[in-house]
Amino acid sequence: MKYFYTKSEQIQSIIKGLNLTKTLFVSSIIIGPEYTGKKSLAQSIFPHAPMVSGEDQEKIKTALAGSDELIITNFEKIKNLNDLDFTNKRIIATANYMGNSALIDDIFAFIYTMPPLIQRKEDVDYLKERYIEEAKSILMIENSTIDTEHIPLDLSLNTKSLKRSVYTYLIKHTMEAGDIEEILYHYLLKHLEGNDAYRQYLGLYEKPLIKAGLEKFGSQLKLSEILGINRNTLRKKIHEHNIDQEL
Numbered sequence: 001m002k003y004f005y006t007k008s009e010q011i012q013s014i015i016k017g018l019n020l021t022k023t024l025f026v027s028s029i030i031i032g033p034e035y036t037g038k039k040s041l042a043q044s045i046f047p048h049a050p051m052v053s054g055e056d057q058e059k060i061k062t063a064l065a066g067s068d069e070l071i072i073t074n075f076e077k078i079k080n081l082n083d084l085d086f087t088n089k090r091i092i093a094t095a096n097y098m099g100n101s102a103l104i105d106d107i108f109a110f111i112y113t114m115p116p117l118i119q120r121k122e123d124v125d126y127l128k129e130r131y132i133e134e135a136k137s138i139l140m141i142e143n144s145t146i147d148t149e150h151i152p153l154d155l156s157l158n159t160k161s162l163k164r165s166v167y168t169y170l171i172k173h174t175m176e177a178g179d180i181e182e183i184l185y186h187y188l189l190k191h192l193e194g195n196d197a198y199r200q201y202l203g204l205y206e207k208p209l210i211k212a213g214l215e216k217f218g219s220q221l222k223l224s225e226i227l228g229i230n231r232n233t234l235r236k237k238i239h240e241h242n243i244d245q246e247l
Contacts, residue, residue, distance in 0.1 A: 007122035007126070021109075036116055052073070071093070076096060081100070117158045148169075
């Protein structure tokens with residue numbers, strides 16, 4: 001059985017409503033942005049229901065013929081709803097947007113709205129920790145000194161971008177010099193061209209070096225000593241890379 005975790009009051013209300021409809025022969029639809037957990041939620045409450053996508057109308061027809069209970073994802077992508085017979089069927093649908101609201105009202109007794117992750121802080125915290133553990137296992141990371149408390153999280157695509165944020169952060173913070181060299185090699189192999197490429201791509205090394213040095217030492221004078229370059233040269237490099245505008 002698929003497990004669905006939430007501390008969101010709005011989603012707990014959806015779960016309560018869907019559980020109540022399990023005793024009734026009525027259809028429900030969950031509408032909300034992509035990657036908010038609509039499909040996982042439907043599967044957790046109706047674990048034995050076949051699941052098909054609205055992108056394949058023939059598969060929906062076949063599933064309807066063979067089952068009285070059906071999960072239909074991407075419901076908004078069904079091209080011809082009038083060609084499908086939902087009579088005496090319990091449909092649990094998910095959709096990224098409303099689509100034809102009149103037909104939706106005719107088919108579904110209950111319409112639920114799934115909020116995006118940005119409105120579900122407790123769920124974000126849980127998913128973040130889950131993805132951290134998953135990433136550490138998959139990437140075989142054993143270093144426990146990595147600061148995972150301040151991972152910059154991207155919630156623009158809900159769980160998809162959140163998961164990517166975690167994986168990207170952990171990959172970046174476990175790289176060794178050889179890994180960075182290989183990344184630069186493949187990047188330059190793909191992009192290297194022009195008449196002044198040396199100066200153009202030197203910033204790939206200089207900019208992060210200077211930014212990291214300024215953050216670590218907090219002083220241009222100290223950093224110029226560490227790098228072994230003239231302070232005026234350092235100031236020129238800071239200006240060239242617009243670093244003074246970013247810190």
